[in-house]
Amino acid sequence: MPxxxxxxxxxxxxxxxxxxxxxxxxxxxxLGVTGPKYGCGVGVCGACTSHLDGxxxxxxxxxxxxxxxxxxxxxxxxxxxxxxxVQQAWLTEDVAQCGFCxxxxxxxxxxLLKRNSHPSDADIDAAMSDNVxxxxxxxxxxxxxxxxxxxxxxxxxxxxx
Amino acid sequence: xxxxxxxxxxxxxxxxxxxxLTWVVAAPTLVVAARLGFDAPDAEAAAQxxxxxxxxxxxxxxxxxxxxxxxxxxxxxxxxxxITTAVAMLVAEELDLPLDAVDVRSASADARWLIQLTxxxxxxxxxxxxxxxxxxxxxxxxxxxxxxxxxxxxxxLTTAQGEVRAPDGRRVGYGELAExxxxxxxxxxxxxxxxxxxxxxxxxxxxxIDARDIVTGAARYAMDLDIPDAxxxxxxxxxxxxxxxxxxxxxxxxxxxxxxxxxxxxxxxxVVAQTFAHAFAARDALRIDWAPGPxxxxxxxxxxxxxREAIGPRPLPPLLTARTLExxxxxxxxxxxPMETQDCxxxxxxxxxxxxxxxxxxxxxxxxxxxxxxxELAPHRVRVNVVRAGGGFGRRxxxxxxxxxxxxxxxxxxxxxxxxxxxxxxxxxxxxxxxxHRILAYLGLGGTILGWNHRAxxxxxEFPHGFGDAxxxxxxxxxxxxxxxxxxxxxxxxxYRFGLVSHELREAAxxxxxxxxxxxxxxxxxxxxxxxxxxxxxxxxxxxxELRRSRLASNRLKAVLDKVVTVGQWGRALPAGVAQGVAxxxxxxxxxxxxxxxxxxxxxxxxxxxxxxxxxxxxxNPKGIEAQxxxxxxxxxxxxLTAGIHIDAGAVREGSFADYxxxxxxxxxxxxxxxxxxxxxRMGGVGELGYPSAAAALTNAIARARGTMPTRxxxxxxxA
Numbered sequence: 048m049p050x051x052x053x054x055x056x057x058x059x060x061x062x063x064x065x066x067x068x069x070x071x072x073x074x075x076x077x078l079g080v081t082g083p084k085y086g087c088g089v090g091v092c093g094a095c096t097s098h099l100d101g102x103x104x105x106x107x108x109x110x111x112x113x114x115x116x117x118x119x120x121x122x123x124x125x126x127x128x129x130x131x132x133v134q135q136a137w138l139t140e141d142v143a144q145c146g147f148c149x150x151x152x153x154x155x156x157x158x159l160l161k162r163n164s165h166p167s168d169a170d171i172d173a174a175m176s177d178n179v180x181x182x183x184x185x186x187x188x189x190x191x192x193x194x195x196x197x198x199x200x201x202x203x204x205x206x207x208x
Numbered sequence: 209x210x211x212x213x214x215x216x217x218x219x220x221x222x223x224x225x226x227x228x229l230t231w232v233v234a235a236p237t238l239v240v241a242a243r244l245g246f247d248a249p250d251a252e253a254a255a256q257x258x259x260x261x262x263x264x265x266x267x268x269x270x271x272x273x274x275x276x277x278x279x280x281x282x283x284x285x286x287x288x289x290x291i292t293t294a295v296a297m298l299v300a301e302e303l304d305l306p307l308d309a310v311d312v313r314s315a316s317a318d319a320r321w322l323i324q325l326t327x328x329x330x331x332x333x334x335x336x337x338x339x340x341x342x343x344x345x346x347x348x349x350x351x352x353x354x355x356x357x358x359x360x361x362x363x364x365l366t367t368a369q370g371e372v373r374a375p376d377g378r379r380v381g382y383g384e385l386a387e388x389x390x391x392x393x394x395x396x397x398x399x400x401x402x403x404x405x406x407x408x409x410x411x412x413x414x415x416x417i418d419a420r421d422i423v424t425g426a427a428r429y430a431m432d433l434d435i436p437d438a439x440x441x442x443x444x445x446x447x448x449x450x451x452x453x454x455x456x457x458x459x460x461x462x463x464x465x466x467x468x469x470x471x472x473x474x475x476x477x478x479v480v481a482q483t484f485a486h487a488f489a490a491r492d493a494l495r496i497d498w499a500p501g502p503x504x505x506x507x508x509x510x511x512x513x514x515x516r517e518a519i520g521p522r523p524l525p526p527l528l529t530a531r532t533l534e535x536x537x538x539x540x541x542x543x544x545x546p547m548e549t550q551d552c553x554x555x556x557x558x559x560x561x562x563x564x565x566x567x568x569x570x571x572x573x574x575x576x577x578x579x580x581x582x583x584e585l586a587p588h589r590v591r592v593n594v595v596r597a598g599g600g601f602g603r604r605x606x607x608x609x610x611x612x613x614x615x616x617x618x619x620x621x622x623x624x625x626x627x628x629x630x631x632x633x634x635x636x637x638x639x640x641x642x643x644x645h646r647i648l649a650y651l652g653l654g655g656t657i658l659g660w661n662h663r664a665x666x667x668x669x670e671f672p673h674g675f676g677d678a679x680x681x682x683x684x685x686x687x688x689x690x691x692x693x694x695x696x697x698x699x700x701x702x703x704y705r706f707g708l709v710s711h712e713l714r715e716a717a718x719x720x721x722x723x724x725x726x727x728x729x730x731x732x733x734x735x736x737x738x739x740x741x742x743x744x745x746x747x748x749x750x751x752x753x754e755l756r757r758s759r760l761a762s763n764r765l766k767a768v769l770d771k772v773v774t775v776g777q778w779g780r781a782l783p784a785g786v787a788q789g790v791a792x793x794x795x796x797x798x799x800x801x802x803x804x805x806x807x808x809x810x811x812x813x814x815x816x817x818x819x820x821x822x823x824x825x826x827x828x829n830p831k832g833i834e835a836q837x838x839x840x841x842x843x844x845x846x847x848x849l850t851a852g853i854h855i856d857a858g859a860v861r862e863g864s865f866a867d868y869x870x871x872x873x874x875x876x877x878x879x880x881x882x883x884x885x886x887x888x889x890r891m892g893g894v895g896e897l898g899y900p901s902a903a904a905a906l907t908n909a910i911a912r913a914r915g916t917m918p919t920r921x922x923x924x925x926x927x928a
Contacts, residue, residue, distance in 0.1 A: 068485045075431075081425070086547055092630070092865045134424065141416055141831050143423065145287055145598045146421075148547050176875075181601075182839045183876070186876065187838070190878075
């Protein structure tokens with residue numbers, strides 16, 4: 048069985064598994080990283096959303112072979128040095144209800160804000176509409192993204208740009 | 209504390225009128241239990257009652273630990289409704305603790321819990337009283353212990369920040385007193401809860417106590433638990449609802465990599481493997497002959513026809529009826545579709561079993577697992593650990609995954625984590641039943657309203673056993689088993705003075721699994737009523753708000769209606785194709801009104817904003833209430849506009865969120881406002897309150913924008 052080496056939340060890991068094993072199950076069942084959730088297994092709900100080289104992706108439909116040599120970040124790796132501003136905004140807006148979709152929502156929001164520091168409502172609609180929240184927290188997710196954008200812009204300014 | 213006594217004695221209907229029995233449980237540190245005291249005549253007698261034995265039924269208990277942390281244990285499950293936060297707030301308030309010093313745990317299944325059921329919007333209504341009583345009792349014992357330690361008058365002591373404080377500046381933490389307080393026989397200060405006016409934390413918008421765990425990925429759901437050696441398991445399920453295995457061939461599946469075992473079950477064939485990915489591959493390699501399920505001759509069109517038939521002929525109209533208006537409505541089956549699919553970790557040994565489950569009815573789970581294992585007479589052999597759930601909405605009253613996991617674990621002799629796929633969860637649910645409704649409004653000469661007859665044809669709803677206990681507590685009537693007829697009669701009524709009002713249920717036997725869904729019958733009956741009130745207004749050429757106001761019997765409903773009318777500027781000028789709709793509901797001791805604005809000029813109606821006003825009595829956590837009402841509005845918008853289940857020859861057509869069209873970010877307005885109106889401090893329910901009038905107000909807005917009343921849901925159904 049081939050070994051697949053990649054960076055997971057800043058650490059190098061090596062996993063022996065068939066190449067086509069979906070990454071979600073490598074993360075959850077082999078490596079014990081349970082932040083990314085199973086919600087559909089076919090890429091339509093977004094509960095497993097994580098980052099591959101900084102871009103949002105869906106480990107449930109991404110084979111482990113495809114991440115070799117690349118950087119995978121899950122919700123666990125997001126706030127390695129304290130809470131990420133997006134997580135902070137999620138707390139301030141008290142977004143979560145059942146919470147199951149929220150790691151995926153947060154990872155999608157972080158990816159959005161990375162490429163767009165002033166997202167409009169339409170930008171948020173476009174970036175976030177593939178993540179289902181069955182509890183219906185969308186109003187607060189939207190508010191949290193706007194708040195996080197402010198926090199991030201503030202941090203950029205404070206850092207002296 | 210005289211005020212407290214007075215307010216206890218004169219408290220209005222609701223939580224304060226009931227008496228709560230509290231007692232100290234034998235333990236190294238202070239543990240106070242409490243229960244709804246139907247049998248405790250008054251607070252004084254309750255305080256002097258002998259300490260009950262350990263088999264005494266209880267509602268909650270609170271433990272003061274030696275480290276100063278306070279743990280509340282309750283027979284309820286956190287599945288997103290925010291109850292752990294509200295409970296922590298009540299405990300922190302009564303004990304003068306920082307909120308983060310309180311932990312809240314879900315109890316494992318135990319016959320002693322009075323009502324171990326998460327549903328019927330009952331958590332706060334049934335537990336707030338016992339929680340306040342137990343926490344206040346604990347505080348009194350801690351103060352007494354400090355007084356004994358310092359040899360001072362207990363009445364001179366105060367509490368703050370988890371400490372008892374003396375006038376001379378001495379302080380001691382609760383943790384240090386926890387042992388001595390457990391031995392206090394009679395508190396030397398009042399063990400009665402604070403009066404509402406004294407609250408500093410309860411009533412303040414407060415963030416969820418588990419929010420940080422959720423946003424960091426640390427929150428653990430059943431499939432995230434680290435149960436040593438638990439192996440992934442999935443089940444190959446029949447194409448039709450309740451189909452059965454006739455024969456199967458697992459020869460190929462067993463040879464695939466990672467496969468540990470194959471276990472036949474009545475409901476399908478389970479595969480256990482090293483990872484879920486291996487399990488899916490092996491499941492797909494099984495060859496199974498299925499016997500079709502009992503509904504395999506039925507499709508949507510047949511079901512609708514049966515329900516229409518069940519309505520029967522019109523009853524005789526009231527005397528002096530000059531004109532009868534008729535409205536007909538069709539509602540679809542709905543899947544609960546929680547984000548976390550049905551799942552369970554189970555470890556079965558020779559004569560004991562342990563399961564980890566996000567159960568809405570833990571005692572039922574215990575009984576069902578015991579029965580499946582042949583231990584009907586010894587359910588205590590099954591330990592049910594209740595874990596947080598990724599949404600419930602009524603689906604987790606049922607425990608198929610727990611039964612399957614237990615059977616598979618026993619068969620392979622190892623712990624398993626059994627998970628339903630999204631397809632499984634969508635296609636083998638316990639659906640909110642479809643229904644057909646006929647509403648007759650009887651008008652006299654000059655537009656007087658003489659009567660209202662609503663007949664609903666609904667497939668029989670399978671209620672979980674625990675509903676009996678809960679309804680008994682809520683309605684004050686002994687109902688060991690709840691049938692559809694009983695539940696319908698208890699919950700369906702009209703808030704309007706419409707003359708002779710009757711609501712009738714016609715049950716139809718349709719062999720499709722059903723269950724209760726958020727708001728139960730009101731999710732259909734209450735919606736249809738409020739939509740037809742608007743139709744009545746149109747027929748009478750009256751304004752829908754004015755007609756409602758003139759006929760509402762309840763002041764609370766008038767207050768919430770007035771609130772949305774004012775805030776939402778009812779009747780304001782809007783562009784063509786944009787309209788407002790309103791609707792109201794009173795249920796579970798709460799009242800609510802919705803005003804929805806919708807734009808129908810595009811291809812699909814677009815909700816522009818939602819204004820909600822609610823009267824829930826004492827709002828423990830306004831932020832949590834707002835979340836529940838916003839979420840219920842999204843539920844209502846989803847199932848009114850786009851999401852519904854279709855039945856094709858006994859099989860469910862929808863398989864995931866790709867075709868079960870729950871609303872997404874882009875469909876939901878950024879403006880869903882919640883305004884709380886408060887007239888008294890009775891405890892109202894919140895979890896189910898927000899659905900029916902949201903659905904009706906949206907439908908009414910669409911009717912006013914389009915000029916025709918929608919009668920079939922979801923309105924944008926493409927498939928039927």
